[in-house]
Amino acid sequence: MNILSLFVLIPVLTSVAIVFTKNMKQTRVASAIGMSIQLILAAILVFLYLNERQAGNTAEMLFTYDALWFPSLNIHYAVGVDGISVAMIALTGVVVFAGIFASWNMEFLTREFFISLILLATGVFGFFISIDLFTMFLFYEVAVIPMYLLIGIWGSGPKEYSAMKLTLMLMGGSALLMVGLLGIYFYSAPETGILTWNLLEISKINIPIEMQRFLFPFTFIGFGILGALFPFHTWSPDGHASAPTAVSMLHAGVLMKLGGYGAFRVAIFLMPDAAQEQAWIFLILTSISVVYGAFGAIWQKDLKYINAYSSVSHCGLVLFAVLMMNQTAFNGAIIQMISHGLMTALFFALIGMIYGRTHTRMINEMGGLMKVMPFLGVVYVIAGLASLGLPGLSGFVAEMTIFFGAFQHTDFFHRFLTIMATTSIVVTAVYILRVVGILLLGPIKNDHFLHLEDAKWHERLSTITLVLAIAAIGIAPLWLSDMINVSLAPIVNKISMTGFEFTSLF
Amino acid sequence: MRHELLLTAIALILLVTDIMLKPSQKPRIIPVAMVLFSIHTIAGFFPAQEGILFGGMFRATPLISMMKNVLNVGVLIILLQSYTWLMKEENRDKMSEYFILMFSTLIGMYFMISSGDFLMFYLGLETATIPMAALAAYTHHQTKSAEAGVKLILSSALSSGILLFGLSLIYGSTGSIYFSDVALFYGTEPMQVLAFLFFFSGMAFKISLVPFHLWTADVYEGSPINVTSYFSVISKGAASFILVLILYKVFFQLIDVWQEVLYIISILTMVVGNLFALRQKNMKRFLAFSSIAQAGFILLGMIAGSQLGMTSVIYFVLVYIFSNLGAFGVVSAIEAATGKINMNDYDGLYITNPKLSLLMMLAMFSLAGIPPVAGFFGKFFLFTSAASAGYYWLVFIAVLNATISLYYYLMVVKAMFINKTETPIATFRSDGMTRAGLILAGLGIVVVGFWSQVYEFINSLSVGLLY
Secondary structure (H helix, E strand, O other): OOHHHHHHHHHHHHHHHHHOOOOHHHHHHHHHHHHHHHHHHHHHHHHHHHHHHHOOOOOOOEEEEEEEEEHHHOEEEEEEEOHHHHHHHHHHHHHHHHHHHHOOOOOOOHHHHHHHHHHHHHHHHHHHHEOEHHHHHHHHHHHHOHHHHHHHHHOOOOHHHHHHHHHHHHHHHHHHHHHHHHHHHHOOOOOOOOOOOEHHHHHHOOOOHHHHHHHHHHHHHHHHHHOOOOOOOOHHHHHHHHOOHHHHHHHHHHHHHHHHHHHHHHHHHHOHHHHHHHHHHHHHHHHHHHHHHHHHHHHOOEHHHHHHHHHHHHHHHHHHHHHHOOHHHHHHHHHHHHHHHHHHHHHHHHHHHHHHHHOOOEHHHOOOHHHHOHHHHHHHHHHHHHHOOOOOOHHHHHHHHHHHHHOOOOOHHHHHHHHHHHHHHHHHHHHHHHHHHHHHOOOOOOHHHHHOOOOOHHHHHHHHHHHHHHHHHHHOHHHHHHHHHHHHHHHHHHHHHOOOOHHHHO | OHHHHHHHHHHHHHHHHHHHOOHHHHHHHHHHHHHHHHHHHHHHOOOOOOEEEHHHOEEEOHHHHHHHHHHHHHHHHHHHHOHHHHOOHHHHHHHHHHHHHHHHHHHHHHHHHHEOEHHHHHHHHHHHHHHHHHHHOOOOOOHHHHHHHHHHHHHHHHHHHHHHHHHHHHHHHHOOOEHHHHHHHOOOOHHHHHHHHHHHHHHHHHHOOOOOOHHHHHHHHHOOHHHHHHHHHHHHHHHHHHHHHHHHHOOHHHHHHHHHHHHHHHHHHHHHHHHHHHOOOEHHHHHHHHHHHHHHHHHHHHOOOOHHHHHHHHHHHHHHHHHHHHHHHHHHHHHHHHOOOEHHHHOOHHHHOHHHHHHHHHHHHHHHOOOOOHHHHHHHHHHHHHHHOOOHHHHHHHHHHHHHHHHHHHHHHHHHHOOOOOOOOOOOOOOHHHHHHHHHHHHHHHHHHHOHHHHHHHHHHOOOOOO
């Protein structure tokens, strides 16, 4: 059995096991066991991967497994990982693990909740291990659809509206994606070769430039919608705000990364020429995402909305970096995906825990929570500091790398956008510190808050896991960026072969 | 000929048995019919002799047998699902008619699919249509059902007229009614194009493509639910099969013309079907309009004019049979048990009837084309087929339409899982036959997609397609 297939198999088996559980306790224990195994497996994968690389294995993808599925269309079940996907898998493992413990007290339809959640995780894991475009697309949709039920059934606020909006917008994205992927498939073989869905094989050839021009927007926007590309980000605030805690964590933490990862792995990697030509349009859009998201967060009063808009801003930064198309920026984009995944999951977990106690998410109704729940308060501050890019935590490393990479472009256009985007850091600081000030410090506004308890063991477990991961990246980013850098080489090589001079456009 | 002979024999056996049974013993006809038809379905899968009969009027190829088998599986599921409804008091004295009529239309469809010339094709088509009108009017004491029968017979008479006019023009311009001869002599002269358009309009009535779809909603709503599912699945599937065969074999010279026609009609059908389905509250009408939209997707697969196109159409019809019968089966079971048929009656169904709701959800996802169920694969291959001929924008419009359709399919899921109500449908348990029908449909929805051999098998049969 290939180790990567286990990442899909274990969640499926866990779901099957959950079907046979009898009560809430059994259900959550089963889910916790399954996802712990998954987390351990992710750790083992990182270890094995580093070992292989040390041993001098220079293959582009490791642990590959390839089985023919639909021979007549040359569809394979093909899996394999490089440093980037290993990092993403590790992120997913951590977030899902934390998510299970954050929703420990889910009482309504417990079994169904955990099955949907784990099914979602299956899609995400499957997406990251796939190197066949067909299976990638399949897992992408598998990851999206449980969201409808998760938000619709267990959500809060205008949940039905948000769930429908989110599902339809993301499926609209997959409509674009479908066209893009089909186009790539039918141009995947020069002249007489056999058509293929395999990413690596397609990357060896050059898709004709006219087709690239046509297909790139489809593919990029298709993934971009999931990555909250302006103006297609509107599903994100509503969806995140209405979703139950674990789902917000998973969605903002991991699912949105599918967009960034896909845009990078498929759109830019396979169609670099068109990417260079059209990057300016999307750079403008992503810059708007970055700044608009940050400003949007300032006006919000609902904790979840604040965080959702901040996600738009941070995920915009991922796409922004991807479009800068040089090694440093790519590196930053990947680290940003992981860093944002961790800290936004932490935020949503904390918001869920606070909401569970105070029964409100409006910041002006709260205050002085640090006094009654010091643990949650401190963790909230840590998450905030990571988010605004304090050195020593993951956010700093990511943003620093991105802007460093972006500034390597010497023309006015790129520099201008980069400077615009950096303003988001300041704005982020404004809304984070404002929330920390109102929410945690100051007087306690409501007597009822005096009797609130601090975090329980499962909540501590959930948050500490995430904090440790954030700190680890912040303190020792080198092992992560080394892992990524090796795998970036083929992608950067392919882009540099195009020889397109961006400055000639302006 | 095995399919036709066996089924004719079964219909005759049922007729004779029915005469010999006393009125109190009438319900015994049901198990007899089921067993016989199951045997027939299984027998269909054994390899049959290839060849031509009656001087070229009748053809048998593995591909054609496969098409008939696909239809058989669908009919079997429908028969199983109709058990509860058939056992009702009002249907007691006309049980055998249900089977005999249904088998007669099926025989007609067999002949239609196997036809080697336009005469046999037309005979088959009419044999399939006229008993269908009787089926639509099966519960004749209800005005709606009787009305459905009349509407069906009138509109099919009209469409047959148009079709026949096209056929006579074809004969006039080529001097032959044999498919092989017509294919040889067919060109792109204006009269031949006109003849084709008449022929296509006639077929469009049968498949209920926009703008020839208006009869569908009333007929579907008025007929008994199991007959409706027969119309929207089997009859539509058979007509799609013969349309794709004739387009690919007889009118291949006209490919530029029919690609254009299919392009426009498929977009129209998807859009109009979707827009109408959006607002339906009655489950039967809802499924009827959504099946119009699905027909648009079938056309999309045909447009490629290649082996891939043929395979994707047959495969999609197979998947569509399972998914739509899953949905119809649930609606029928609920109607039989409680008489409720509106979407808001389904509120909170998951709490009281979780298994039915799960099956319904799978069917809805499959119809909408959501992985990992079979519908995803079916749609994906249709899109692949259209894209292979370079119709990227068409694919884009189609996928957008699939997204729109997801909205109303999700409305059903929402009703069952999310909406809350004081008076949900009470927990009930259907009888064994109905459950077997539902399980078969559910299995199909789950298995047919992942199990790539099904697709590959159909694909291997479509090889020797163009002659």
